[in-house]
Amino acid sequence: MSGPGDRRPIVVGVDPDPAHRMALAWAADEAALRRLPLRAVHAEGVPTRGYRGREVPPSWEGWNEALHKAGREVLEEAAQFVAARHPQLQVDTLLAEGDPAWVLREQSRDATAVVLGSRHLSRAQEVFGSASVAVPVMAHAHSTVVVVPEPAHTTQDPAYFVVGVDGSAHSTAAVDVAFEEAALRGAELRALFVWEAGPLRVFDEHGPQQESRRLLSEIVAGRRARYPEVDLRHELVVGHPVQVLTEASAHALGLVVGTRGRGGFTGMLLGSVSQGVLHHAQCPVLAVPTTAG
Numbered sequence: 531m532s533g534p535g536d537r538r539p540i541v542v543g544v545d546p547d548p549a550h551r552m553a554l555a556w557a558a559d560e561a562a563l564r565r566l567p568l569r570a571v572h573a574e575g576v577p578t579r580g581y582r583g584r585e586v587p588p589s590w591e592g593w594n595e596a597l598h599k600a601g602r603e604v605l606e607e608a609a610q611f612v613a614a615r616h617p618q619l620q621v622d623t624l625l626a627e628g629d630p631a632w633v634l635r636e637q638s639r640d641a642t643a644v645v646l647g648s649r650h651l652s653r654a655q656e657v658f659g660s661a662s663v664a665v666p667v668m669a670h671a672h673s674t675v676v677v678v679p680e681p682a683h684t685t686q687d688p689a690y691f692v693v694g695v696d697g698s699a700h701s702t703a704a705v706d707v708a709f710e711e712a713a714l715r716g717a718e719l720r721a722l723f724v725w726e727a728g729p730l731r732v733f734d735e736h737g738p739q740q741e742s743r744r745l746l747s748e749i750v751a752g753r754r755a756r757y758p759e760v761d762l763r764h765e766l767v768v769g770h771p772v773q774v775l776t777e778a779s780a781h782a783l784g785l786v787v788g789t790r791g792r793g794g795f796t797g798m799l800l801g802s803v804s805q806g807v808l809h810h811a812q813c814p815v816l817a818v819p820t821t822a823g
Contacts, residue, residue, distance in 0.1 A: 531642055531674050531707050538673075539569040539622075541641040543634050543663070544608045546572070546600070551611060553647035553678040556814060558612045558619060560676075563714050566642055567620040570608045572601045573630035601625045631666040638671040643816075645676045648808070664808060668789060668817045674707055675817045676784075683812040686781035688761075690718035693786040694775050694803065695764075697723075697745045700788025704818040708786040709753045711816070712760045717783055721750050721764035724771040742766055772806030779807075784814040 542557035554570070561568040574597050605623040612621050626633045638644045646664050668675045693708035695701045705721065712719040723746040725739055743766050750764050767774050779785035787804050808815050 531710055536642065537566060538640055538642040539567040540564070540643055540645065541569045541571055541634070541637045541673075542645040543630065543647070544570050544572045544604055545647050546604045548607055548611075550647055550680050552680050552682055553645050553676075554608055554611060555615065556676065556678045557643075557645035558615050560643065560645070562616045562619050564642070567622065568612060569622050569624060569637070569641075570605055570612070571624045571626060571633065571637055572604050572608075573626045573628060573633040574598070574601050598625065631663040634663065634667050635670050635672075638667070638673040638675070641673045643674040643676055644671055645678060648677045648679045665805065668804065668808070671817075671819060674819075676814055677808055677817070678814045679812060684781055685783055685813075688718055689715065689783050690720055691715075691784050691786060692720045692722065692775060692779040692782050694771060694788070694807075695721050695723045695746055695749055696771075696788075697742075697749070698788060698790070699820045700790045700818065702749060702788075703820050704786045704788045704816075705749055705753060707816060707818045709757045709760055711784060711786065713757045715783060716759075718761040718763065720778060720782075721746065721762065722774060722778055723764070723766045724774045725766055725768045726770055739766060771803045772810060775803070775807050776810045776812075779811055779813050782813045784816050785811050786816045786818060789817050789819045 540557050540561040542554055544554060545551070558568055602625060605625060609621055609623055612619060624637075634644050634646070644667065646667060648662070648664055664675075664677045668677070691708050691712045693704055695705060708719055708721070711717070723742050725742055746764055746766065750762060754760070754762055767778075775785060775787070785807055787807055789804050804817055808817070
């Protein structure tokens with residue numbers, strides 16, 4: 531996700547509701563652990579869909595100024611929250627106009643990671659609703675995207691991360707980030723290669739499964755040497771990838787996946803597994819593109 535001397539910030543999209551601070555807390559902790567600056571971003575959509583209040587609608591300029599004032603207050607509260615949590619952390623704020631997904635995608639160009647909140651919307655809302663920016667940001671981001679659910683979930687002791695492996699370039703990049711996160715937080719790592727048997731099961735599954743185990747071992751081997759402090763467990767599991775990864779990460783510090791895998795189709799914005807775990811996982815989901823630094 532980042533290398534020595536890399537000072538790219540952790541970028542976090544700030545929820546205007548002060549009751550929802552899990553993403554902000556996760557981002558602040560990550561920035562403090564990595565000794566990186568934190569950038570809190572609040573994006574304002576242009577008010578063009580009509581006025582919903584009962585009073586006389588103000589001019590566009592007045593309405594825009596009201597949005598700016600509210601946005602500045604949101605960012606001031608966020609900065610105060612971070613300062614109370616990590617007094618030494620370097621924090622800057624950005625109030626931006628435009629579609630939140632576009633603003634955060636642009637911020638990802640120079641970020642170590644982009645952190646968002648999620649309230650577990652329905653599948654239709656998550657994919658198509660304007661209330662969610664997670665899917666479009668994950669699909670086009672240049673950095674790792676972390677989606678942190680509200681409310682907080684219960685983690686297990688000893689702490690652990692889960693990473694999904696399928697041999698694709700995206701999952702290989704995800705393994706790198708997973709090892710880095712586990713080392714950073716003193717956690718175990720569980721690397722899972724999920725074998726999904728199709729409706730037409732092959733007569734001899736032993737050979738393909740052995741090849742999958744070999745591939746999994748090769749992928750994690752080099753990382754084990756680089757991160758000897760990480761307690762690694764890796765295994766081949768039979769089942770549906772979304773279900774297996776979701777269940778395995780129920781009490782994890784985070785679930786790391788590639789944004790696309792071997793099952794994707796050319797032109798798809800986001801892999802089905804990435805989108806599935808985003809919808810179902812109760813822990814933070816770290817989605818890693820092959821371009822992540």
